[in-house]
Each structure stands twice: as structure tokens, then as C-alpha cells.
Amino acid sequence: MMCAINKKDIPFTVDHVGSFLRPERIKTARKDFFNGDITKKELRNIEDKEIEKLIAKEKKVGLHGITDGEFRRTFWHWDFLEHLNGIEGYTAEHGRNQKLLAQAAPDYHIRVIDRVSFNKDHPFLNDFVFLKEKLGKDENVIAKTSIPSPNMILRQELLANDDTSRIHHIYPDLTDFYHDLAQTYKEAIKAYYEKGCRYLQFDDTNWAFLADADKRKELQERGINPKKVARICRDIINEALVDKPKDLALTTHICRGNHASSWLFSGGYEPIAEELFATNYDGFFLEYDSERAGNFSPLRYWNNKDSKIVLGLVTSKFPELESKEEIKKRIKEATKYVPLENLSISRQCGFASSEKGNRLSEQEQWEKIKLLQEVAADVWRI
Numbered sequence: 001m002m003c004a005i006n007k008k009d010i011p012f013t014v015d016h017v018g019s020f021l022r023p024e025r026i027k028t029a030r031k032d033f034f035n036g037d038i039t040k041k042e043l044r045n046i047e048d049k050e051i052e053k054l055i056a057k058e059k060k061v062g063l064h065g066i067t068d069g070e071f072r073r074t075f076w077h078w079d080f081l082e083h084l085n086g087i088e089g090y091t092a093e094h095g096r097n098q099k100l101l102a103q104a105a106p107d108y109h110i111r112v113i114d115r116v117s118f119n120k121d122h123p124f125l126n127d128f129v130f131l132k133e134k135l136g137k138d139e140n141v142i143a144k145t146s147i148p149s150p151n152m153i154l155r156q157e158l159l160a161n162d163d164t165s166r167i168h169h170i171y172p173d174l175t176d177f178y179h180d181l182a183q184t185y186k187e188a189i190k191a192y193y194e195k196g197c198r199y200l201q202f203d204d205t206n207w208a209f210l211a212d213a214d215k216r217k218e219l220q221e222r223g224i225n226p227k228k229v230a231r232i233c234r235d236i237i238n239e240a241l242v243d244k245p246k247d248l249a250l251t252t253h254i255c256r257g258n259h260a261s262s263w264l265f266s267g268g269y270e271p272i273a274e275e276l277f278a279t280n281y282d283g284f285f286l287e288y289d290s291e292r293a294g295n296f297s298p299l300r301y302w303n304n305k306d307s308k309i310v311l312g313l314v315t316s317k318f319p320e321l322e323s324k325e326e327i328k329k330r331i332k333e334a335t336k337y338v339p340l341e342n343l344s345i346s347r348q349c350g351f352a353s354s355e356k357g358n359r360l361s362e363q364e365q366w367e368k369i370k371l372l373q374e375v376a377a378d379v380w381r382i
Contacts, residue, residue, distance in 0.1 A: 270297070302337065
């Protein structure tokens with residue numbers, strides 16, 4: 001049994017992106033809160049109890065990186081971003097770049113209204129403290145949390161927005177915008193570290209946006225060079241990570257969109273692989289659950305032997321269990337580019353990037369995790 005977890009163990013051989021299906025009790029409580037039937041304190045007490053139950057389930061299924069399931073969030077990124085200084089959340093009259101296949105996401109967005117910086121009283125910090133405290137002194141597990149990448153702010157303001165006049169007014173020189181994004185996340189990393197966080201993840205759909213052929217074409221028609229944007233994103237991330245503590249594992253999840261079993265983007269990693277794997281992350285959670293993800297050849301750009309590639313070979317979107325033998329076959333294929341000791345496996349995305357959650361049951365989500373554990377026992381002999 002693993003004990004005294006350290007950075008080199010992360011990502012774990014079987015790991016996960018972070019979110020789990022919200023229990024009905026939380027869904028009901030959130031509705032009651034928004035209807036004014038219960039107080040915010042009462043809602044939080046319910047969330048606390050359900051998170052404690054989730055922690056026990058994560059441990060039981062053999063996970064080492066324990067999250068709070070994102071049970072307190074409405075959506076995986078807006079809740080965090082709108083609490084940064086210089087950013088506000090708002091409901092748009094018309095959705096902007098939010099039409100997922102077969103399922104429209106809420107018309108909620110963020111916008112930059114002033115110079116961006118980290119809010120030292122960000123509410124997510126207390127959420128992490130609660131999670132860490134509930135794990136106690138168990139050396140077999142570590143508290144993991146995820147926040148949206150700084151590139152999500154860049155994408156919303158410059159790539160997914162038809163009107164960029166506001167951001168150009170706030171930042172006449174966009175290099176100042178990029179610097180502020182990196183600095184904001186430097187401060188976020190420091191704040192989480194001071195709260196005891198040693199496993200942090202940046203979730204990022206922007207790379208998948210830049211890899212999608214249709215989106216690339218749209219950008220080019222607007223006079224935007226996707227390759228140049230990818231380099232800017234690489235530099236923002238690396239500037240944010242430059243002072244990262246040595247004992248903090250910081251990974252990223254590259255997502256193609258995830259809401260009610262739907263998605264936003266398609267395409268392999270080839271167009272952005274060179275820039276993506278030049279970022280100084282300790283691990284890369286990559287979606288490889290369907291043909292939309294392409295093949296493993298872009299992994300040839302991976303050259304940081306101190307990092308790991310996490311193959312998202314099991315879908316979180318549908319309940320059907322994948323073939324163990326097919327998963328093993330694909331792991332073997334990936335070893336053409338990355339040694340087995342630098343590979344891990346995971347579900348491809350969260351089970352509930354939003355309150356709505358994907359179209360499977362709580363029991364079915366745990367069966368997915370068990371499947372990964374069984375495969376890992378055969379492949380890595382753990």
C-alpha cells in the first residue's frame with residue numbers, strides 16, 4: 001500500500017480529473033437556496049456532509065488524489081473566474097461559443113472589467129481547506145483541487161468574443177494582459193500552497209479550441225493566427241509556473257467540453273502539441289476516449305521525462321464500460337512515444353463539469369473507476 005505520498009507519485013497510476021455527479025440532496029438544496037427556502041449556511045452544511053461521503057467513496061475505490069467532486073460549483077470554470085479581481089460574471093442575452101453538441105450550456109459568461117489580479121479572499125481557498133482537513137493525517141491520500149487555466153480568460157476575451165474593444169480599452173498593450181494573467185495565477189498557486197495544497201490542476205478547453213479545425217478556420221478568417229495564440233498560451237502558463245514550489249505537483253487537463261454528456265470541440269492534438277508539451281506542467285491529462293481525440297502520434301513532442309501523460313481512455317460521458325483488453329492495447333500503443341513508467345490512466349473528463357452532470361448513474365461512475373483500477377493492476381502490477 002502506498003504511503004507518504006510525494007510529488008513523483010503524481011499523477012497517480014489511476015487518477016481522475018476531479019468532478020463527480022452531484023447527489024440529489026445537493027441538487028435539491030441548491031434549488032432551495034436559490035428559491036430562498038434555505039440559507040447559505042444551511043446549503044453549505046449539506047454540501048459539507050455530502051463531500052464527506054464522497055471522500056469515503058473515493059478512498060474505498062482506491063483513489064489517492066481526493067477531490068471534493070466540485071460539489072460547491074455550478075460550472076467548472078465560471079465560479080472560480082468570477083471571483084478574481086477585475087472579472088465579473090454575467091448572463092448574456094445570446095450564448096457565445098457555448099453550443100455543445102446536442103446540448104446548450106447556460107448563457108453565462110465572464111468578462112474583464114478592470115486589470116486582472118488574484119483575490120486573496122477567494123472563496124475556493126476555504127473550500128480547499130475544508131477538503132484537506134477532512135482527509136486528516138491519512139498518508140495514503142492527498143487533497144487535489146482544480147481551477148480553470150488562465151488561458152480560459154484569454155479565450156473568452158479574445159477568441160470567443162466578437163467584440164474585443166473592451167479588453168483593448170483596459171489593456172491597450174495586450175502583453176500587459178498576458179502578464180497580468182500569469183501574475184494572477186502565480187499568486188493563486190502561492191495562495192493554495194500556503195493553504196497546504198500539494199496537488200493542483202489547471203483545467204483548460206482552450207487548447208482543444210485551438211486544435212479544432214473549424215475553430216482554427218474561424219480564427220484565421222478573423223485574422224488571428226492559431227499558432228501564434230498557442231505560443232502566447234504556452235508563455236502565459238510557463239510564466240505562471242516559474243516560481244512554483246518544488247514539492248507542488250501541478251497538472252493540466254485538456255478538455256474538449258463537457259456538459260450533460262455533450263462536447264464543444266473535436267480534433268487531435270497535432271496542431272497544438274508542440275506548444276502544449278513545452279509547458280512546464282508535471283502531468284498532462286489528455287482525452288483519448290473516442291475518435292474525436294485523434295491518435296497518439298502528437299505525443300512525440302513530449303520530452304519532459306519528469307512529467308507524466310495521463311491517458312483518458314475511459315469516457316465519463318456514457319455508462320457503457322470499455323473493454324479491458326482494448327484499453328490495454330491502447331496503453332501499449334502509447335508506449336511507442338512515452339515509457340510506461342511515465343504513463344497513467346484516467347477517465348477522460350469529469351463526471352459533472354456542471355451541476356447537471358453526465359448521463360450515467362452514480363453507481364455507473366464508480367464502475368468506471370473500478371475498471372481503471374483493474375486495468376492498472378494488470379498493466380503496472382500494482
